[in-house]
Amino acid sequence: MSAHLILQDIAIRYANKTIVEDISFALKEGEIGCLLGPSGCGKTTLLRTIAGFERPTHGKITLRGNEVASPSLLVPPEKRRVGMVFQDYALFPHLTIEQNIAFGLSKQSKPEQLQRVDALLTLIGLSHTKKRYPHQLSGGQQQRIALARALAPKPDILLLDEPFSNLDVELREHLVHDVRQLIKSEKVTAILVTHDQQEAFATSDKIALLNDGKLIQWGSADELYDQPNSVFSAEFIGQGTLIKGAIKKGNDGTNNLQTEIGNLTIPEHIAHNDAVKLLIRPDRIALSNNESDISVTLVSKSFRGGHYLCSLETNNKQLLTVRLPAQNTPAPGAQLFITVSLSNTTPIIY
């Protein structure tokens, strides 16, 4: 089966400013994708291009097998069958909740419209708000109505622009989960824009990590976490420390990466003179009682509820981050011994 949404080599430029460049990825039907990146990386522009509000200056976008955008073609948003949830929800202030959700259903008969509206309102648990106006609803409720309105016409693709950013933290965690379930139950393909990796991990099947207008990495959440392909990926996602290493040719012809916390056999495609770093996640480090292991000093610790996030320093002044259980954590200044598991660690060329 071919992909549902395909972006091929998309670039968007305004005047002389390049917003995004060389963006290619594909989503299967029913998958939830995520555009993740710091502010200003071009993720919202990319989403608006998929929606049809912007025209790509290069490349093409295919939706359900039909080309919808290229430098010479721009299917307008109203003809594209996209559903969009906006950052500030953009509910129509002069229409009731019911009328808002039914707005995109004008081609259907009145009973059909009502049925669809009722079904969606039940699904999001807001049936009682049917006759109210948007300004009478809380932020979280407005967000769910916006989602229902976008889903109502059964769009080919659902686009969500930072849908959780206007909500407070507690509500957010709750809703992120609900939203994923709702999208999955409607079996709609979706793309979400966010700068928050937790949101991305909790909602998405595939993540496009963007920086400075470029697609840095495309993959599932655990791929991004375990096998970052760049210094940016490694630093943007999760915690951890990057350690420099030197490559030595082993006697058997294999490449051997030597670092001060251990050695690692690395793939042959990495050239002898490449500069290489290793990402060490906190969970790769364990305390040991063996004095022949790596000796470190506990520099500082900060309480994270249930565990401490601790900074360790090796004898060569290399800092490492580690999680230690809240009970019996030594005081800063203590001498400790650690082991580091390097299996399945991919070196990053920079």
Place this chain on the structure above:
Amino acid sequence: MALPSSNITPSASLQAPSLLFRLRSKFTSSNLFILFLFSTIALLALPVLTVFSFIFEPASDVWNHLVNTVLSDYLTNSLLLLLGVAAGTLSMGITTAWLTSMYDFPGRRAIEWALLLPLAMPAYIIAYTYTGLLDFAGPVQTYLRELFGWQYGDYWFPEIRSLFGAICMLSLVLYPYIYLLARASFLEQSVVTMEAARTLGAGPWKRFFHVALPMARPAIVAGTSLALMETLADYGTVQYFGVSTFTTGIFRTWFGLGDQGAAAQLAAMLLGFVLMLILLERYSRKQAQYHQQSSRYSIHKRETIIGIKRLIASFLCFMPIVLGFSIPFILLAQWALGETIDSAFLLLAWNSLTLAFTASLLALTLAIILGYGQRLFPTKTVKAGVRVATLGYAVPGTVIAVGIIIPLAWIDNTIDAWAIETFDVGTGLIFSGSLFILLFAYLVRFLAVALGSVESGLQTIKPSMDDSARSLGFTPIQVLRKVHLPIIRPSLFTALLLVFVDVLKELPATLILRPFNFNTLAVRAYELASDEQLASAAPAAITIVLTGLIPVILLNRSINKSTLDNHQ
């Protein structure tokens, strides 16, 4: 000799405060100020209240005569005029507002501000200019006759001096009210809301009728009620075109039939219409707050249109400017160039300018007192009082004139009778026969304009600034002089200017209340035009129009500034 009160030592006053001391403590400066505030408010509300009181007056013979003969004409004509002007201003105002805020086409920027130009054109001036252009002896019909060899009666040509003509004239100069408010509303509407409509499959027509227009409805209703208030207030146009409405009826009843009571009753009816419009306007403004949601990224992108659509858009936006300003202005300029400026004209201009300047200074002073009074005593009573005092902005000049002349004439006559009885010498008409009455009428009508500017200026000063100045030992009056007035100087200037221009343009109240043989530019232009001396009226008329351009420029500048602020 020292006054007894100053002899009171602290200990003595503690034991038994004298009566004088207690009285003095009642008359603190703030109590005196409040007293002054409310007397001013009462004075300003007097005309409107006087007219209202005539609702309960028993019907006179003249009134019964009016009811049996012309009242239904007044009613139908006024209602038709309102309906026609509403239709005309709505179609022009909304079309131009929508096109200039959503699309980009050649000349859009210039058109945007030029669409405000007709605001500078008083309706009575545009009315007689078009009469000069379109009536039987005018250049258009003369040209047609020469071209086709027609004679009188050979052809049909629309009669400009008719109800329909009045509707056209008023619509041409009043549509900017709707244009301004609708445009602001279209621009403030979150761009995202329109985008949301697009993603839900709504094409341009559905977006306009189902999203943009309903969302702008409160603003459009507010603009329409302003335009209709002006329509009801108009006297010059309808009188010149021979359309009998309430305003002309009030004139005729007063001066033709000599019945002040019946005239006041007509005025009370007219006031009823105005009050409905005021309520409508206030209600819409309240509604507007639910209909406007600002957006974080509302950088407005206009769609560029091409081909025939572009031509149509440019044409639709150019027409109101050409018809409402360019044609009458060019015609007036042409006529004015043919006239010589004599000493009579200079005297006229001097009269108008000094009168307008005095009125605007008085209005500004009162506006500062009321505006600062509200700030010092922000109680519900004071605020309500100030609203009542500024009700005059919506009341037609004829109604104000009637409401002022009745009580002042009574006072004059009472004083005169008393003086004759006591001194054997009459005082004449001290108030109602002098410029005092005219200035009083202007204050009632235009104080709201000045107060609006002063209030918006004062709002920019944080209350903590008052507090800090007071804590540094300044009295409220010193705070006003040293802190507020210097800060809001631009607003004060605007207030002065706006009242100045409004007074210069004012016609009906001036016509009724001016002292014998005292003329202003507006009155003279109107009189000459009524006598069919259109060209002689041109110098006065064009002076009024040119002065009227000043507030248009100011308005345009403040709009540009606020849109600039929004984008930063």
